[in-house]
Amino acid sequence: MALEKRWLIEETDSEIVNQLSQSLKINKKLCHLLVARGIKSFEEARDFFRPNYSLLHDPYLMKDMDKAIQRIEKAISKNEKILVFGDYDVDGTTAVSLVFSFLQSIYSNIGYYIPDRYKEGYGISFAGIDYAEENNFGLIIALDCGIKSNDKIDYANNKNIDFIICDHHLPGDELPNAVAVLDQKRADCNYPYKELSGCGIGFKLIQALAKVYNVADEKVYAYLDLVAISIASDIVPITGENRVLTFFGLQYINEKPRPGIEALINIALNKDGEIQTSRKRILETMDLVFIIGPRINAAGRIGHGSQAVELLVESDPTKAQEMAKHTSK
Numbered sequence: 177m178a179l180e181k182r183w184l185i186e187e188t189d190s191e192i193v194n195q196l197s198q199s200l201k202i203n204k205k206l207c208h209l210l211v212a213r214g215i216k217s218f219e220e221a222r223d224f225f226r227p228n229y230s231l232l233h234d235p236y237l238m239k240d241m242d243k244a245i246q247r248i249e250k251a252i253s254k255n256e257k258i259l260v261f262g263d264y265d266v267d268g269t270t271a272v273s274l275v276f277s278f279l280q281s282i283y284s285n286i287g288y289y290i291p292d293r294y295k296e297g298y299g300i301s302f303a304g305i306d307y308a309e310e311n312n313f314g315l316i317i318a319l320d321c322g323i324k325s326n327d328k329i330d331y332a333n334n335k336n337i338d339f340i341i342c343d344h345h346l347p348g349d350e351l352p353n354a355v356a357v358l359d360q361k362r363a364d365c366n367y368p369y370k371e372l373s374g375c376g377i378g379f380k381l382i383q384a385l386a387k388v389y390n391v392a393d394e395k396v397y398a399y400l401d402l403v404a405i406s407i408a409s410d411i412v413p414i415t416g417e418n419r420v421l422t423f424f425g426l427q428y429i430n431e432k433p434r435p436g437i438e439a440l441i442n443i444a445l446n447k448d449g450e451i452q453t454s455r456k457r458i459l460e461t462m463d464l465v466f467i468i469g470p471r472i473n474a475a476g477r478i479g480h481g482s483q484a485v486e487l488l489v490e491s492d493p494t495k496a497q498e499m500a501k502h503t504s505k
């Protein structure tokens with residue numbers, strides 16, 4: 177018996193479709209598809225077809241961004257140790273790699289911590305806070321987790337360890353008592369886009385820091401490869417700002433990937449695990465989901481999540497190639 181396809185065609189306002197077709201000078205069927213996706217004006221269509229860095233929102237629109245930046249500035253001015261903390265999945269490890277690498281470019285008294293999958297599980301852990309205390313970290317930046325870790329934040333506060341939380345999960349009734357809580361899903365956060373990944377919030381944080389420490393835009397945008405991978409792997413919608421971040425992130429992945437990502441791609445596209453010198457295939461969003469994401473997961477799964485971060489922050493291509501081999505077996 178043949179399976180029958182039943183198509184549900186979304187209805188659109190034919191007046192808007194006609195107007196869009198006239199202003200864009202393109203086929204009405206295409207305009208119907210655009211309108212069905214909420215793209216109704218010439219300007220919206222232009223932004224959809226031509227993603228531009230100017231479409232990225234001001235990071236300070238995010239509630240508590242000012243407090244987060246002030247606390248990091250204070251830590252840096254006092255040479256206080258900063259710990260970058262994140263989950264062991266792709267969003268967490270890309271977020272930690274992004275914030276850690278950026279901080280490393282302006283400050284040296286830093287470390288990172290990925291909880292153990294089996295002993296600690298997801299999210300902020302008491303063991304992680306104990307590690308921070310034993311190693312004299314005064315500030316922890318938590319990425320992709322923490323929005324409901326009220327008890328862990330209280331535990332850290334009792335040890336005089338401050339937290340900045342960057343999370344994109346839905347908050348509970350009460351926010352944790354951290355120095356800053358960056359989460360666009362906070363009821364009192366007016367950030368215009370609500371679907372950033374955990375790594376995406378990390379990117380907004382470094383965008384704001386870059387202004388304070390005079391880091392050029394191009395250096396900040398070079399981290400978008402990590403953001404694009406997080407967006408694809410965390411299955412957040414590729415709309416609005418995420419679409420711009422993914423578009424430019426893919427350009428970096430295809431044109432000048434960081435050594436760890438290049439190594440993962442080379443190994444994935446060459447089953448023998450040898451370095452492929454001329455790569456012709458252009459990678460797309462689906463390749464982030466099915467080729468790169470699972471290998472970053474594997475890097476952390478075979479050993480420890482911190483190995484995924486080690487690979488992503490490695491600047492030496494030969495070392496990265498060696499580390500990435502462990503993901504293909």
Ligand SMILES: [Mn+2]
Pocket residue numbers: 267268320344373374410
């Ligand atoms: Mn996430």
